[in-house]
Structures are given as structure tokens and as C-alpha cells.
Amino acid sequence: MSVGTYLKAKKIIQTNEDIADFIGGQSNELIKLAEERLGIKFTGLYLDYLQNFGAGNFGSQEIYGIINNNFENSSVPNGIWYTLTERDELNLPNDFLVIYDTGSDELFCLDFNQLDEKGEPKVVSFVPGVELENQEYEIIAEDFGDFLLDLVMHEV
Numbered sequence: 001m002s003v004g005t006y007l008k009a010k011k012i013i014q015t016n017e018d019i020a021d022f023i024g025g026q027s028n029e030l031i032k033l034a035e036e037r038l039g040i041k042f043t044g045l046y047l048d049y050l051q052n053f054g055a056g057n058f059g060s061q062e063i064y065g066i067i068n069n070n071f072e073n074s075s076v077p078n079g080i081w082y083t084l085t086e087r088d089e090l091n092l093p094n095d096f097l098v099i100y101d102t103g104s105d106e107l108f109c110l111d112f113n114q115l116d117e118k119g120e121p122k123v124v125s126f127v128p129g130v131e132l133e134n135q136e137y138e139i140i141a142e143d144f145g146d147f148l149l150d151l152v153m154h155e156v
Helices: 002-015 028-038 044-052 079-090 144-153
Strands: 020-022 056-058 061-063 096-101 107-115 121-126 139-141
Touching: 002 020, 002 044, 002 144, 028 044, 028 079, 044 144, 061 096, 061 144, 079 096, 096 121, 096 144, 121 144, 139 144
Parallel strands: none
Antiparallel strands: 020 056, 056 061, 096 107, 107 121, 121 139
16 A cells, blocks of 8 residues: 555654655645646655655665755756756656666656556656667556655665
């Protein structure tokens, strides 16, 4: 259950403040600005993540999100800036939002073209340098909640 896994991950983050380093929740106005810039409407679980954590690290795991309104000249963990950069440089599909870099030639993205019955996007892999017609878009997690729980469990 996606909401349940997300809530479990959220609780783990909140109860392990010593290894949690997040920007902090972002305003609905800034989130709307990011949505407009990307042409993507954030949904349930990832929207809650942005509203509560913004972006940051849990242990060695860096989860991208929104850090400020500078979407043109920024750095990770600004997922909006990173997604726009990858669209320009790597032809990242417009319905993808980069949320995690594996550090081994693979990006994990929310795929807003693959939504479940609750409107939650799947987490898929994107391999930079591979032509779009040759991408496999492996499903990494059924939704952001499952993905986040898996990440935080590696750190506790």
C-alpha cells in the first residue's frame, strides 16, 4: 500500500534526525511555480514530500525535490533544475521528473505518463546516453512511497 509505505518512510526520517538533512517544506506557491515550469502536476505522495521535506539527504541517500525558485542556475538536490537540465542535454522525456541519481549511469524518475488508479506515478530508470527508442524504462518502484521506504531502510 503506497500511502502506508510512504508514511512509514516519513516516520523513519522524522525519528532519525541525526542522519536527516532536508531543506524543509516548500510553500504551495513555490510548488505551483515548479509545476508550471515543468508542465507536470505533482500528486499525493511526492507532493507531500515537497511540502514536508522539500529536498535533501537521509544518510547517504539524496532525494531530489525543490530547494528554491532558481530553476535555471542551481545544483542537486534541486530536482526541478536537474530535470530541466537533463531535458535540454539528454532529451529526458517531458513527463519524467528526476528524483534520484544512482551514481552509476542511471537516473530514477517519476513517470507522470504511468499513473496508478490514485494518480501516483511509477518510479522508472532512465539511462543517460541511451537513445530514447532504446530506453527500457525499468520500473524501480510502483510509486514514490515504495521508493522512499526502500531508500531509508538502507540507512537505518
